[in-house]
Amino acid sequence: MRWTTTLIPTLKEDPADAETVSHKLLVRAGMIRQVSRGIYDYLPLALKVIRKIETIVREEMDRAGAQELLLPIASPAELWQESGRWEVYGKELVRFKDRHERDFCLGPTHEELITDLVRRAVRSYRELPFNLYQIQTKFRDEVRPRFGLMRGREFIMKDAYSFHATVEDCRREYQVMFQAYNRIFTRCGLKFRPVEADTGAIGGTLSHEFQVLADSGEDAIVSCNSCEYAANALKAEVKPQRLSGRNLTESAPPVEKVSTPGKKSVAEVAEFLGLAPDRFIKTLVYKAGEGELVAVLVRGDHEINDLKLKTVLGCENVTLADEQEIERKAGVPPGYIGPIGLRLRAVADQAIQGMRGAVTGANEANAHLVEVDQERDFTPSAFADLRLATAGDPCPRCDHGALESHRGIEVGQIFYLGKKYSEAMGATYLDAEGRERPIEMGCYGIGISRLAAAAIEQNHDGNGIIWPFSIAPVPVLLLPINYKEEKSRDVIDRLYAELSSRGIAVLLDDRDERPGVKFKDADLIGIPLRVTVGAKGLERGCVEARWRRDGRTEDIPVAEAASRIESLVREGMKL
């Protein structure tokens, strides 16, 4: 691969429309160009990276026993109507009509298509289990595409679906995929963490996300500093804690109403009364399901986890009620609502149980109550884990660990789906007794193009990208200081040929540019091993190898260059 015959339009300056490191660097390194919002061209260097990742994914999926196939991108509305997602999916699903006015959509994911295929092809338990995967371009009309390849509307994804006769077998496959994913992301040279995850719109009951650790990540995750527990912050459980001082007050003082004019938020009232936020019981009013208003109680320093609330209330959607609605139904303006005497059903976070000496809204404007004692003064309809876990919380799985928080980029997710799609779409098999049963399913995704961006977020410096060897466009960059100079050119050309014949892919910077320009571009595009050939080195009979990651250099005698470089590359691939 020669630079002069490859399209690598590098840029000196950051593009004006890019915000994140990976977006800026991908554009500056001449790897991607935006076509429309969330839609990009993949230039030759980027495609090389994508192909590297795909190869690793294919190898590990095949090793795990999955089979590759390819489903269409366009699918007819009927299949989506059958699963119910035609209505549920919303605007993210791009729909269109063909010339006969029939409805179609572009696949944002392929449960419907694969389930349709399998139900038409499989009859017996003897044909199960199997796992089918594809690597394909997906389209989701995201509300807010952003950050280059990180959240595009069009993106490349590997999606796999497995089919089983029994729950146990499906869970076994889940573990197989879990291991395969660990291998894949390890081989891609990423620092990542599998975390327990919510199953979201896809449904199902068991799921892990694979999160690449990066401060710029969109997802908050927590992990235990002592055991293996890690979860998406939205999913993370909160361990019930014994209240300290709960039994200290034998005879609690009576509830007292205090005036708090204009003070509504916990922070305001806490400052006004000179009390810590964790002494407060915060009352939020949600609109649940059919429009019922429900009061949700959490400690003043805690935040409600909508996901947990949905589960506890047993409804699909919960939103904070608006002000007018609250005043109408509860007779109190928000800010002064409290559990005592409230005319709404109330559910409480477990941390509320047994609270004493607490501060709550008084259910009248400009007043709060102090010295509230939960057991004595009010009883919510239920106590449950309703809050968001935060750093410092005790680990829900082990005895002595505490949770740390991190940011992550989700590059993969695996789900146990169960019968959700097979039941909706009638994908069944006959068991050994001749009974018809719905097939057990799992699904497993990897964001290939996002992974490339995540790798950069995690591997870059002020000068550019630092690709891990395994997913670099090529492992070696040959850089002649002056390609026009005959002696250097001979050495370089010979090295290029020798490395190529050894199966080492090489990019040769054969441009007639100043050395400085070539060095800058080399750093920018992030090829892991740079081999510089110039008159100075050749006087000593040497070429110079330099690692992009740490700047380490090594002089190599010309005669040994090819074999030495080959072994350096092999070594690098192992890391």
Next chain:
RNA sequence: CGGGGCGUGGCGCAGUCUGGUAGCGCGCACGCUUGGGGUGCGUGAGGUCACCGGUUCAAAUCCGGUCGCCCCGACCA
């Protein structure tokens, strides 16, 4: 969906308030120079100022509309 910002040679920007000759840096082409971290000098090409309409003798600039792109937010009482 709400709020904010931007749209001027390939890229990054100034010019717009206060209408009149479209400018800078980088890049590009050519020549000389230089040759181990974006070399120096010179010459030159390249722009319907996002689009449509209006005001005006005259519009990148003022007015109206449209489109595109970027960022933030969607109510923690």
